[in-house]
Amino acid sequence: MAIPKVQELRKAVATEPNLFTGAIPRKDWQDTFTEFKEGNFAYPAKPEMVAYHKFPNSRVWSPDEDDWKLPDGWEDIILTGLKERLGKFRSLKLFMDICVRCGACADKCHFFLGTGDPKNMPVLRAELLRSVYRNEYSIGRKILGKMQGNRPMTVKVLKEWFMYSYQCTECRRCSVFCPTVSIPLKSP
Numbered sequence: 001m002a003i004p005k006v007q008e009l010r011k012a013v014a015t016e017p018n019l020f021t022g023a024i025p026r027k028d029w030q031d032t033f034t035e036f037k038e039g040n041f042a043y044p045a046k047p048e049m050v051a052y053h054k055f056p057n058s059r060v061w062s063p064d065e066d067d068w069k070l071p072d073g074w075e076d077i078i079l080t081g082l083k084e085r086l087g088k089f090r091s092l093k094l095f096m097d098i099c100v101r102c103g104a105c106a107d108k109c110h111f112f113l114g115t116g117d118p119k120n121m122p123v124l125r126a127e128l129l130r131s132v133y134r135n136e137y138s139i140g141r142k143i144l145g146k147m148q149g150n151r152p153m154t155v156k157v158l159k160e161w162f163m164y165s166y167q168c169t170e171c172r173r174c175s176v177f178c179p180t181v182s183i184p185l186k187s188p
């Protein structure tokens, strides 16, 4: 993989819409495309290692392929797992609801500073999951729907979870600045 030069990196940050250029994004964040390219995503474990640890659906796949070879009913598997954890961990339910969107964490993440990608802002990294949570479980979901930023579980959403969860190093820098400490959602 070619290592980008400093000038190229500076240019990428300076030309993309972000807080530093003052440029306004032309699309809603939900309409932006998540591009998997060499060097910007985590690689999956080898099938034999997945099988060794007795995890399901061991297979050869790569995140930059269109087909992730997901098992049948994968949406239900995820939503059932989320529901179980919401019932089990009160803290998780709390963290889903207490972000006040103040934006104090936004420019504290080195991944956002380095890429200029809005989905790397801690608040938006968490929103990738919260948008699905609200669509399934919030009280006003049927009335507010998209106005609330709710969205169903889709392959596109799953790919965003993968990309942006693994781009968080769990350094917790954002948590130092969060007034509500809704920060555990910043990490996968």
Ligand code: SF4
Pocket (backbone or CB within 6 Å): 108, 109, 110, 111, 121, 122, 125, 167, 168, 169, 170, 171, 172, 173, 174, 175, 186, 187
């Ligand atoms: S914990 Fe994750 S989201 Fe927060 S600043 Fe560190 S890398 Fe960014």
Ligand code: SF4
Pocket (backbone or CB within 6 Å): 098, 099, 100, 101, 102, 103, 104, 105, 106, 122, 123, 177, 178, 179, 180, 181, 182, 183
């Ligand atoms: S600092 Fe905390 S409350 Fe403010 S937007 Fe970020 S996660 Fe939400």
